[in-house]
Amino acid sequence: MADADMMTEHGKAVPVPGWLYKLCGLFAGIGGVTLLALMLMTVASVTLRAVIGKPIPGDYEMVELCSAIAIFCFLPWCQVNAGNVLVDFFTQKTSARTNHLLEAVGDLLYLLIAALLLWRMIHGASEMRSYAEQTMVLRLPVWTSFIVILPATALLVATCTATMMGHLRMART
Numbered sequence: 001m002a003d004a005d006m007m008t009e010h011g012k013a014v015p016v017p018g019w020l021y022k023l024c025g026l027f028a029g030i031g032g033v034t035l036l037a038l039m040l041m042t043v044a045s046v047t048l049r050a051v052i053g054k055p056i057p058g059d060y061e062m063v064e065l066c067s068a069i070a071i072f073c074f075l076p077w078c079q080v081n082a083g084n085v086l087v088d089f090f091t092q093k094t095s096a097r098t099n100h101l102l103e104a105v106g107d108l109l110y111l112l113i114a115a116l117l118l119w120r121m122i123h124g125a126s127e128m129r130s131y132a133e134q135t136m137v138l139r140l141p142v143w144t145s146f147i148v149i150l151p152a153t154a155l156l157v158a159t160c161t162a163t164m165m166g167h168l169r170m171a172r173t
Contacts, residue, residue: 014082014100014103014163014166014167014170015166015169016080016159016162016163016166020080020159021080023076023155024076024077024079024080024155024159025077027073027074027076027077027151027152027155028074028077030148031069031070031071031072031073031074031077032070034066034069035070038062038063038066038067038070041056041059041063042059042063044056045059057137057138058135058137058138058140060137061135061136061140062138064135065135065140065142065145066145068145068149069145069148069152072148072149072152072153072156073148073152075114075152075153075156076152076155076156076158076159079110079159079160079163080162080163082163084110086103096170097171100168100170100171101168103163103167104164104167104168104171107160107163107167108164110160111157111160111161111164114153114156114157114160115157117153118150118153118156121149121150122150124146125143125146125149125150126143128141128142128146129141129143
């Protein structure tokens with residue numbers, strides 16, 4: 001599949017490369033598996049707390065780290081499938097060209113925010129690693145969560161770029 005189509009709220013397809021769509025799906029799958037593991041761990045921890053009075057040690061830490069991983073894994077998938085919130089009250093009656101231009105501007109803003117996040121998170125992960133920052137109970141190195149978060153954020157940057165370019169192409173036609 002050379003290109004995968006995504007639908008906007010206005011029903012206009014914005015082509016993105018098939019490899020990008022598949023990679024976004026892979027990261028969304030990683031996020032889903034992470035959430036499933038968190039759910040099972042939470043159920044086990046609550047059950048153990050109710051039955052024997054002892055939860056799984058560090059369950060809150062795991063929820064914190066894994067939730068961050070899951071959220072960042074879902075962001076590219078949401079972008080590539082036009083799943084972000086779109087307020088079209090004022091643009092319902094505008095032309096498809098105008099809508100695509102406005103969506104391209106929105107994608108540009110999201111791209112800038114994602115790039116800023118990526119830049120600062122690279123710096124933050126490096127500092128956490130050099131300071132050997134750990135979680136309180138389990139003593140897990142915090143920087144290890146960035147092994148998944150940083151590529152997911154880089155993928156978000158690539159996805160925002162692709163959708164922005166797709167909207168600009170659609171606005172020209």
